[in-house]
Amino acid sequence: MTHVPYLVAGYGLSIAAIALYAVSVMRRAKHLAAKVPAERARWMTGNDADVIGES
Amino acid sequence: MTSTETAVAQRGPTRSRATTILGGVVLIGVAVWLFLAFVASGPDIRTTAEGNTIGQFDAVRLLYIHVPLVITAYSAFVVTAIGSFMVLVKKSVWWDLVAGASAEIGSLGAALTLLTGSIWGRPIWNTWWEWGDVRILTTLVLFMLSLGYLAVRRLEGTAEVRAKRSAVVGLLLVVNVAIVNKSVEWWADQTLHQNSTIAEGAIADLKAFTLFFSIVLGLAAYSWMMIHRFRLAWLERQYDRFGIDDAIAARRSEADHAQPVTQGESA
Amino acid sequence: MLSEVLLIAGKDLRIEFRSRVALNQVAPFALLILILFGFALDADRASLTTFTPGLYWVAILLSSVLAVHRSVAVEAGEGAREGLLLSGLRPASVFLGKTVALIAQILVVAIVLLGGVVIFYEATIDDGVLLVTSLVGAVLGVGAAGTLYGALLGGQRARETILPILLLPVLAPVLIAATRAFGDAMGTVAADGWPWTSLLYAFAALYLALGVLAHGVLMEES
Numbered sequence: 001m002t003h004v005p006y007l008v009a010g011y012g013l014s015i016a017a018i019a020l021y022a023v024s025v026m027r028r029a030k031h032l033a034a035k036v037p038a039e040r041a042r043w044m045t046g047n048d049a050d051v052i053g054e055s
Numbered sequence: 056m057t058s059t060e061t062a063v064a065q066r067g068p069t070r071s072r073a074t075t076i077l078g079g080v081v082l083i084g085v086a087v088w089l090f091l092a093f094v095a096s097g098p099d100i101r102t103t104a105e106g107n108t109i110g111q112f113d114a115v116r117l118l119y120i121h122v123p124l125v126i127t128a129y130s131a132f133v134v135t136a137i138g139s140f141m142v143l144v145k146k147s148v149w150w151d152l153v154a155g156a157s158a159e160i161g162s163l164g165a166a167l168t169l170l171t172g173s174i175w176g177r178p179i180w181n182t183w184w185e186w187g188d189v190r191i192l193t194t195l196v197l198f199m200l201s202l203g204y205l206a207v208r209r210l211e212g213t214a215e216v217r218a219k220r221s222a223v224v225g226l227l228l229v230v231n232v233a234i235v236n237k238s239v240e241w242w243a244d245q246t247l248h249q250n251s252t253i254a255e256g257a258i259a260d261l262k263a264f265t266l267f268f269s270i271v272l273g274l275a276a277y278s279w280m281m282i283h284r285f286r287l288a289w290l291e292r293q294y295d296r297f298g299i300d301d302a303i304a305a306r307r308s309e310a311d312h313a314q315p316v317t318q319g320e321s322a
Numbered sequence: 323m324l325s326e327v328l329l330i331a332g333k334d335l336r337i338e339f340r341s342r343v344a345l346n347q348v349a350p351f352a353l354l355i356l357i358l359f360g361f362a363l364d365a366d367r368a369s370l371t372t373f374t375p376g377l378y379w380v381a382i383l384l385s386s387v388l389a390v391h392r393s394v395a396v397e398a399g400e401g402a403r404e405g406l407l408l409s410g411l412r413p414a415s416v417f418l419g420k421t422v423a424l425i426a427q428i429l430v431v432a433i434v435l436l437g438g439v440v441i442f443y444e445a446t447i448d449d450g451v452l453l454v455t456s457l458v459g460a461v462l463g464v465g466a467a468g469t470l471y472g473a474l475l476g477g478q479r480a481r482e483t484i485l486p487i488l489l490l491p492v493l494a495p496v497l498i499a500a501t502r503a504f505g506d507a508m509g510t511v512a513a514d515g516w517p518w519t520s521l522l523y524a525f526a527a528l529y530l531a532l533g534v535l536a537h538g539v540l541m542e543e544s
Contacts, residue, residue, distance in 0.1 A: 002098065002112040003178050010117045010174040014124065014167045018276075021163055025283050026069065032290040033068030037301055040293045041068060143539065196491050203488035210478050220474055223536050224488070227470075230532070231492050238495035238521060242502070 069286035077279045084272040091265040092119040099262070117175040119265050123273030125168040125194065131161030131277060132197065132229065135204075139225030142218050151218040152292065154225050155208050156284035158201055160277060165198040187243045193236040200228045214296070326411050330419020334396060335426060343392050344427035349434045352385035356438045370443040375504035375511075378439050379497050383464070385435075386428050386493075387486050390468035393424045394481065403476075407541065417469060417537035421530070425465035432457055448509040456503035456515060459522030463496045466529035473533075473540050495525055 001007075033041055099115035102108055138154025141147055172191065173183045185191055207224045210217065338344055359377045363369050370377070397403055406416060436457075439445040447453055471489045475481040499518040506515030 003114040003117075006114060006174050006178055007116055010171045011120055014120055014171055017163065017167055021160075022280060022283070025280075025287050029069040029283070029287045029290055032287070032294050035298060035301065036290050036293045037305075040297060040301075041290060196494055199487070199491040203484070203491065206480075206484050206487060207474070210475070210480060210484070212478075219539055223474060223539060227492070227532065227536075230528070234495050234525065234528070235491075238498050241517075241521070242498045 068290060069283040071282075074279060074282050077275070077282070081272065081276050081279050084268075084275060088119070088265075088269055088272050091261070091268055092116050096261045096265045111179055114175060114178050115262070117171060119269040121168065121171040121175055122266055123269040124164050124171060126270050127273040127277045128161045128164030128168055128194075128197075130274065131157045131164060132201070132232070134281075135161060135225050136229040139222040142222035143226070146215075146218075148214075148218070148292070151221065152285055152288040153281075155205075155221065156281055156288050158204050158208075158225065158228075160280050160284060162198065162201040162205060164277075165194055165201060168194055169198060188248065189236065189240045189243055190248050192239045192243070193232065196235045196239075197228075197232050200231055204228050214292070323412070323415055326415035327419045327422060330411065330416055331422035331426070334393065334420060334423030337396050338392075338423070338427060344389055344430060348385050348388050348392070348427070349431045351388060352381045352431050352435045353438050355381040355384060356435065356442055360442055367444060371445060372510050374439050374443045374445040375501045375508060376497075377443070378435060378445075378504060379460070379500045381435060382428070382432055382460075382500075383490060383493055383497060385431055386464050386468055387489060389424060389427050389431065390472040390485060390489065391482065392427075393420055393469065394472040394475065398476070413538040413541040414534040416541065417473070417533045418530075420473075421465050421469040421533065424469055425461055428461050428465055428468075429458075432461055445508050447507060449507045449515070452503060452515045452519065453507035456500060456507065456519040456522055459519055459526055460496050460500040460503075462526035463522055463529055464493060466526055466533050467492055467496075470529060470533040470536060473537060476540075496522065499525070 093116060096116070096119075098113045099110040100108060100112060101110045134157040135154045138150040138157060141150035142154065169191070172194075176185060177183050204221070204224050208217070208221045210220070212220070356377065359381075360370060363373070397406065440447075468489060471485065471492065475485055475488070478484070499521040502511070502513055502518040503515035503522065505511035506513050506518075
């Protein structure tokens with residue numbers, strides 16, 4: 001196979017970046033979920049989901 | 056604990072049955088994609104009429120990651136633009152969070168598009184960076200603009216002001232990308248990128264299918280990522296709005312449970 | 323409408339006339355950029371002359387960011403924003419007024435800088451009409467986009483750091499087109515500068531329209 005270093009760099013860096021991003025999203029969510037009660041944690045369960053500025 | 060709470064605790068806060076299934080499909084897709092890209096499909100080797108061997112050889116496999124990334128990134132910004140528009144029309148929180156989540160993923164996609172493009176360009180075009188190419192420069196400016204958009208989203212202000220401000224910047228982002236594309240096209244007057252090779256039938260056989268499959272996989276992975284990122288954004292918003300109240304309530308109930316004797320005092 | 327625009331523009335220009343920020347700070351900063359380019363390019367006359375259009379417009383864009391900051395800062399004073407809201411002036415007039423004042427200030431900087439490139443870089447002007455026309459078009463675009471993005475960021479503390487990364491990529495087409503037009507006007511490139519000049523005016527028209535539309539949304543409640 002030709003161009004192996006380029007293939008490794010291209011696929012490796014991209015997959016690693018996407019995986020890191022996904023993990024960071026999950027971890028941030030886990031961290032926040034501990035602070036937000038379950039009844040507010042999902043947008044479908046909120047009845048105030050739709051209009052900005054009614055806080 | 057209610058059943059929802061248990062479910063949330065077990066699966067993680069941004070997961071649901073839908074994302075678990077979608078995530079599983081994406082993971083299987085990744086395995087199939089890697090198989091198609093590295094094993095099933097062959098290198099790009101063609102023979103000219105004079106009998107010379109030309110082609111991209113195995114570097115062609117980089118396209119199976121570069122093309123889905125660029126299509127996903129641009130689609131993500133289309134979603135951001137739609138979300139921004141909806142914020143201005145419907146004043147909807149939901150669309151604001153969608154726009155923000157999509158821009159973050161799109162930004163990552165644009166960065167990786169530039170990276171994989173650069174890595175592919177080195178052996179094929181013999182340069183890491185091509186100044187004369189319209190699509191490279193447009194994508195670069197798109198990436199820069201998306202960083203600006205994400206910075207604007209983090210600015211302070213009331214929820215309403217922030218949503219509106221972000222929506223205006225989000226809509227302008229698309230306008231700007233269009234202008235930049237037009238002006239660079241005029242300036243550089245060329246592109247090294249080939250036209251859609253599939254449409255022309257230049258890449259036939261399994262290469263075309265692999266490319267098509269990778270694009271579908273990219274969009275599926277985007278959807279999966281979007282759901283998670285959106286739910287995180289929702290959590291962030293809820294924490295910003297109710298965080299202090301909830302913390303106080305939690306502290307109260309803790310105190311109530313810990314010292315039932317002094318319950319009367321804390322009430 | 324016109325009187326409102328002139329009222330706002332007059333207010334900003336009076337503030338400028340008293341404080342002289344554009345003339346005493348922004349214009350010298352722009353000249354300083356020219357001189358730094360001179361040092362960086364090792365005072366090589368030939369390259370400096372060749373690259374004059376590009377260097378000139380980079381200097382203009384960077385100093386315009388400062389001018390936009392100033393334009394926003396005069397509204398960030400105590401009660402200034404509320405005063406503007408309560409004045410009953412239409413948001414579009416406020417936008418256009420502030421744009422006119424900003425354009426006037428950037429034009430002054432641009433003229434000072436033109437003298438700078440003629441003296442320091444030995445730039446020659448072959449086609450004065452093209453030069454002036456493209457200069458005005460480019461400054462119109464910079465002024466309109468600058469006012470719009472400046473208004474977006476308003477009194478934000480992080481404004482100083484965000485405005486450049488937000489505004490400069492947006493102005494990339496202006497840099498490309500103005501450099502090409504100046505290249506033709508100064509005889510450094512063999513290209514026709516007029517299509518580029520029309521692109522500059524199209525950009526300016528688009529951003530003036532966007533600013534008029536968006537300013538209402540932004541002023542309403544921010």
